Amino acid sequence: MIESLRTVSSLIISFFVLMAGFGLASYTIPLRALGEGWTATDIAQIGAVYSVGYTLASFITPRFIRATGHIRVFAANIAMMVVSILLCSLVQQVWAWMLFRGLYGFAIAGTYMIMESWLNEKSANEYRGFMFSVYMVTAMLGSIAGTYVAPLGDVMTPTLFIISAVILVSAVFPIALTGSSTPAAPTAVGFDLGSLLRRSPVAFIGTLLSGVIAGAWLNFSAVYARMSGLTETGGANLIAAVTVGSIIAQFPLGRVSDFVDRRLVMVVGCGIGIVAAVWLMLIDGSHEYQLYAAACMAGMAIFPIYSLNVAHANDMAEPGEYVKISSGITVLYGLGIIVGPLLGGQAIAFAGPSGLPAVIAVFFTIYALYAGYRIIRRPAAPRVVVPKA
Known part of the structure; x- marks a missing residue:
């Protein structure tokens, strides 16, 4: 396991820096949109086009990688x-x-x-969950670092955009200069959603639902913080608390x-997310520290469940x-x-800031129920143990 971490050290460093830039941009973009006088619907549409670009990458990028x-x-x-x-x-x-954010999403x-894919190639099933935890924690730490740059500038000027680009x-x-071996060119490109559904129904549905949850949060967390009455620093604190x-x-x-059925861990994570989302619905900026605590609890589920889906889907993957x-x-x-930003935008427009955690609570509930159903329907897949050298 330690040797595997060493072989991807350059990847992890690059990812940390990347997520710092991403975190700063994700905080700055919606606040600049609010400052321009754009509505929650406008911001939701920008987020939706970002997501379209994100999805298109699945069709195109694998071919670039192979070439x-x-x-x-x-x-x-x-x-x-x-x-x-x-x-x-x-x-x-x-x-x-919309065009610029679509490009960014792609x-x-x-x-x-x-x-x-690089990380999966270097990971065995017996510690794939741990490796993806390193990956996700790196993402979170980078995002925190980026978010705390935001209060140092004014979102209405180009400064924060330029810093994010730098x-x-x-x-x-780190990636360009790495001496470690890179992954082999993929033997299969494109995707087969039917095969993924047959292999891991819970990863299929869970990934879709976790995308709705994360999409709603990422596009409207800064808006939620501002509408709840938090300052710029308070908003950064809220987002950092989730991280x-x-x-x-x-x-x-x-x-x-x-060590246990990954689907059971998904149910536990969703339960944490439901409690946290309901808590966020019941408070506002006048309970600042409760907001931070509830946000911290929400963070225990919003992003970790994604890595559980990825690990579960790859447990049965073949080399290449x-x-x-x-x-x-x-x-x-x-x-x-x-879907997430569109639902989040409509919920906020209808119910105010509490609409965002309401959407999150609903989709965590659906996710938990489905994961529980799959536990009943099919036994857990056996772990493949890699012999020690």
Whole structure:
């Protein structure tokens, strides 16, 4: 396990830097949109087009990877993200931001696909949950670092956009200069959702639902914080609290899922998410520290459940299929994050800030019920233990 971590150290460093730039952009974009006077529906539509770009990557990026290799496609995706962020700082029109964010969604999804297939190739089933916990904790730490840059600038000026672009482009260096072996070119491209559904129904449905939950949160967390009465720093604290919760829960949930039925861990995670979402519905910015505590609890479920789905789907993958599996996961997650912002925007427009956690609570409940049903329907797959050298 330690040797596997060493072989992906450059990947983990690049991912941390990438997520710092991503975290800053994710906080800055919706607040700038609010500052421009755009409505929750406008922001939801921008988020939905981002998600369309995210989903399209599943069809196109695997072919690029097979033709040119993981590292070249990684660098190209970083370039697309940088162009997108800088264009957002130059043009303030809703239709233009839809295009720019669609480009960004395409690039970030392709980057995730590269990283996850790379990580899966270096992981055995017996510690795949742990490896994906490292991956997700790295994402969370990077996002925290990026979010706390936001209060240092003004979202109504280009400064934060430029800083985000600089951070993103810096993520190229560790990967480009790595001496470690890169993954083999995929033997299968595209995706087979029918095969994924047969192999792991719970990962299929769970990935779709976790996309809805994450899409709603990521696109409207800053809006939720502002509408709840929090300051810029308070909003950063709220988002950081979700991230801290993810870090706290990621290793225990991931590692426990290596020893017990991963679906049972999904049910537990969803239960935590339901309680946290209901708590968020009942309070506002006048209960600032309760908001942080509830957000921390929500973070224990919102992001860790994604890595459980990925690990469960890849438990039965054959060598050379990891890009194909990752493509299918990306399609499903992308479909979820298309729906999530639209539902989150409508819920906030109808019910105010409490509408966002209400949407999250509903979809966690659906997820928990389905995972519980699958536990009853089919026994857990046996773990494949890799002999020690």
